[in-house]
Amino acid sequence: EVQLVESGGGLVQPGGSLRLSCAASGFTFSSYAMSWVRQTPGRGLEWVSTITSNGGTTYYADSVKGRFTISRDTSKNTLYLQMNSLRVEDTAVYYCGRTGQFDYWGQGSLVTVSS
Amino acid sequence: DVVMTQSPLSLPVTLGQPASISCRSSQSLVYSDGDTYLNWFQQRPGQSPRRLIYKVSNRDSGVPDRFSGSGSGTDFTLKISRVEAEDVGVYYCMQGIHWPRTFGQGTKVEIK
Numbered sequence: 001e002v003q004l005v006e007s008g009g010g011l012v013q014p015g016g017s018l019r020l021s022c023a024a025s026g027f028t029f030s031s032y033a034m035s036w037v038r039q040t041p042g043r044g045l046e047w048v049s050t051i052t053s054n055g056g057t058t059y060y061a062d063s064v065k066g067r068f069t070i071s072r073d074t075s076k077n078t079l080y081l082q083m084n085s086l087r088v089e090d091t092a093v094y095y096c097g098r099t100g101q102f103d104y105w106g107q108g109s110l111v112t113v114s115s
Numbered sequence: 116d117v118v119m120t121q122s123p124l125s126l127p128v129t130l131g132q133p134a135s136i137s138c139r140s141s142q143s144l145v146y147s148d149g150d151t152y153l154n155w156f157q158q159r160p161g162q163s164p165r166r167l168i169y170k171v172s173n174r175d176s177g178v179p180d181r182f183s184g185s186g187s188g189t190d191f192t193l194k195i196s197r198v199e200a201e202d203v204g205v206y207y208c209m210q211g212i213h214w215p216r217t218f219g220q221g222t223k224v225e226i227k
Contacts, residue, residue, distance in 0.1 A: 105164055
């Protein structure tokens with residue numbers, strides 16, 4: 001059974017940093033691209049970033065480019081999202097998803113950016 | 116960016132009756148391989164989104180056959196042949212060909 005479990009969310013002040021993790025199981029992690037999407041009540045679902053199966057290529061939404069970094073550790077079957085220079089508007093539930101077509105989703109991790 | 120426009124945004128339906136959601140993209144979603152990368156997702160209250168349909172009309176594993184997808188180019192439709200109580204939630208379309216990936220605004224399906 002495919003499982004994606006996010007962790008690392010929480011409350012952080014504007015300008016701060018946070019790293020999200022997504023532990024994958026039930027499939028060959030190294031064979032799949034992986035992605036992050038976020039959801040807010042006001043902006044709905046917003047794609048954030050995707051990384052190819054070998055980690056060689058990454059894609060970012062303009063809203064996070066230069067501040068967020070997606071990465072993966074195949075030895076740990078884990079996807080990461082390093083979030084720096086956080087803004088109030090980054091407040092959202094962050095989901096990891098398998099591939100850029102999101103055939104599986106995690107349960108989400110809430111990130112709150114507030115002073 | 117490719118804009119995905121859904122309608123209606125709210126859809127009250129009677130149990131056992133059909134429902135239909137439209138999704139239009141501002142650009143063609145046909146990839147060079149000939150496939151069209153349009154996905155549909157369901158988000159039940161309090162849950163993560165779940166993919167129902169990929170490449171316009173292919174149901175994901177475990178998705179009831181009352182759900183069907185159709186369309187081509189820039190115009191797509193999700194249909195529920197007979198709405199059941201468990202179908203309540205928000206439905207999103209998403210294009211999977213252009214960067215950035217983009218989602219529709221969501222259609223809230225509720226029971227009358």
